Amino acid sequence: MSKKILVTGGTGYIGSHTTVELQNSGYEVIIVDDLSNSGIEVLDSIEKITGTRPAFEQFDISERVKTDDFFRRNNDIAAIIHFAAYKAVGESVEKPLDYYRNNLVSLMNLLECQIKYNVPNMVFSSSCTVYGQPEKLPVTEQTPRKDAESPYGNTKRISEDILRDTITVNPMLKGIALRYFNPIGAHPTALIGELPLGVPQNLVPFITQTAAGLREGLKVFGNDYNTPDGSAVRDYINVADLAKAHVIAIERLLKNKNKSNYEVFNLGTGTGLSVLEVVNGFEKATGVKLNYKIVERRAGDIEKIWADTTYANEELGWKAEKNLVETLLSAWNWEKRARGI
Ligand code: NAD
Numbered sequence: 207m208s209k210k211i212l213v214t215g216g217t218g219y220i221g222s223h224t225t226v227e228l229q230n231s232g233y234e235v236i237i238v239d240d241l242s243n244s245g246i247e248v249l250d251s252i253e254k255i256t257g258t259r260p261a262f263e264q265f266d267i268s269e270r271v272k273t274d275d276f277f278r279r280n281n282d283i284a285a286i287i288h289f290a291a292y293k294a295v296g297e298s299v300e301k302p303l304d305y306y307r308n309n310l311v312s313l314m315n316l317l318e319c320q321i322k323y324n325v326p327n328m329v330f331s332s333s334c335t336v337y338g339q340p341e342k343l344p345v346t347e348q349t350p351r352k353d354a355e356s357p358y359g360n361t362k363r364i365s366e367d368i369l370r371d372t373i374t375v376n377p378m379l380k381g382i383a384l385r386y387f388n389p390i391g392a393h394p395t396a397l398i399g400e401l402p403l404g405v406p407q408n409l410v411p412f413i414t415q416t417a418a419g420l421r422e423g424l425k426v427f428g429n430d431y432n433t434p435d436g437s438a439v440r441d442y443i444n445v446a447d448l449a450k451a452h453v454i455a456i457e458r459l460l461k462n463k464n465k466s467n468y469e470v471f472n473l474g475t476g477t478g479l480s481v482l483e484v485v486n487g488f489e490k491a492t493g494v495k496l497n498y499k500i501v502e503r504r505a506g507d508i509e510k511i512w513a514d515t516t517y518a519n520e521e522l523g524w525k526a527e528k529n530l531v532e533t534l535l536s537a538w539n540w541e542k543r544a545r546g547i
C-alpha cells in the first residue's frame with residue numbers, strides 16, 4: 207500500500223511539524239504550499255531534522271486546474287492532511303471574500319479531486335473556534351457549535367459541514383476533522399516554529415517577540431473576566447504533540463480503524479490556563495522579565511475555553527505530553543534562533 211501523504215500547507219507552522227512526525231514514522235510526504243504564509247527554507251529545516259527532504263510543489267490549491275493537474279500526475283497518494291488556509295481572525299473581518307474563497311474553494315477542489323482520482327482519506331484542520339463561548343466547560347465533541355465571531359471561524363464551521371456532507375454521499379471517502387485548541391511552541395531542535403508576518407496577533411509569538419526586544423510591551427487583553435485571576439483562559443497545546451495526533455489519525459484511516467466515515471476529535475491538553483499564567487510561566491521558564499500591562503478586552507474574544515480530551519485519549523490513544531514550561535521554552539529557543547540572539 208502507498209504510504210504517500212499529501213500535506214497541503216506543509217511549510218506552515220503546524221504542517222511543518224506534522225511533516226517531521228510523518229517522515230519520522232516512515233511516511234513519504236509531498237507538500238503543496240503556495241508560500242503565501244511560509245518560506246521555502248522550511249524544507250531545509252525539515253531535511254536537517256529528519257534526514258529527508260519532502261517533495262514539494264508550489265501552487266495555490268484554490269486554483270482548480272492546477273489542483274486537478276497535480277492529482278493527475280500523482281496517482282499514488284494514500285491520504286491528504288489539509289492544513290492550507292488563511293488563519294488571521296482580524297484580517298478575515300476586513301477581507302471576508304478572500305477568506306471564504308481561499309479556505310472553502312481549496313477544500314472543495316481537494317474533495318472533487320479525491321472523488322475523481324480515488325483518494326479516499328482526508329484529515330482536516332478544524333478549530334475550537336467552532337464552539338464560540340460554550341455554556342458548559344470543558345467542551346466535548348458533542349458540545350453544540352455556535353455562530354462564529356469572524357469569517358475565519360465561519361470557514362472552519364462551513365468546511366466541517368462540506369466535508370461531512372460530501373462524505374455522506376460518497377462512501378469511498380473517509381475524513382477526520384481535528385479541532386485544535388491553541389497550538390503553541392516549536393520543535394525541540396528550534397529549527398522549525400511559528401514565524402508570523404508583521405505584528406503577531408497570537409499570545410505566545412507576541413510574548414517571545416517582546417522578550418526578544420522586537421515589541422515594546424505585551425498588552426494583556428482584559429483582567430475583568432469571570433476567571434480565577436480575571437484574565438481569559440485557553441487550552442494551549444504543544445505543536446509537536448499536536449503533530450503526533452495527525453500521524454495517528456492517518457494510521458486510523460489507512461488501517462480502517464475509524465468508527466464512522468466522518469469523525470471529529472478535540473485536540474488540547476484538557477487544562478485551561480489564563481493569560482497571566484502563561485506570562486508568569488514564560489518568565490519562570492526563561493528567566494526573562496516581560497514588560498506587560500493590562501488593557502481593555504480585545505473585541506471578539508471569548509472568556510474561557512478548554513477541551514475535554516477523553517475521546518482523543520481513548521479512541522486515538524493520544525495525549526498531550528509536554529508541559530507548559532518546556533513548551534514556552536521551545537517557543538523562546540525558536541525565537542532566539544530566528545533572530546540570531
Ligand atoms: P500557517 O499559515 O502557518 O500554515 C498554512 C500554510 O498554508 C501556509 O504555509 C500557507 O502558505 C499555506 N496556504 C494558505 N492558503 C493556501 C492555498 N490556497 N494553497 C496552497 N497553500 C496555501 O497556519 P498554521 O497555524 O500552520 O495552521 C494550519 C491549519 O490549522 C489552518 O487550516 C488553520 O486554520 C488551522 N488552525 C490553526 C490554529 C492556530 O492557532 N495556528 C488553530 C486552529 C486551527
Ligand code: WQD
Pocket residue numbers: 293295332333334335359387388389407408409410412424425426427428438439440481504507
Ligand atoms: C489567546 C489569549 C487573548 C495576544 C485564536 C483564534 C482561534 C484559533 C487559535 C485558529 C486571548 C490574549 C493575545 C496579546 C493577549 N486559531 N492575548 N495579548 O484568540 O484564543 O484564538 O488562535 O483556528 O480561532 O481565534 O488566541 O493567541 O490570539 O489569544 O492578552 O497580545 O491571549 O486576548 O485571551 P485565541 P490568541
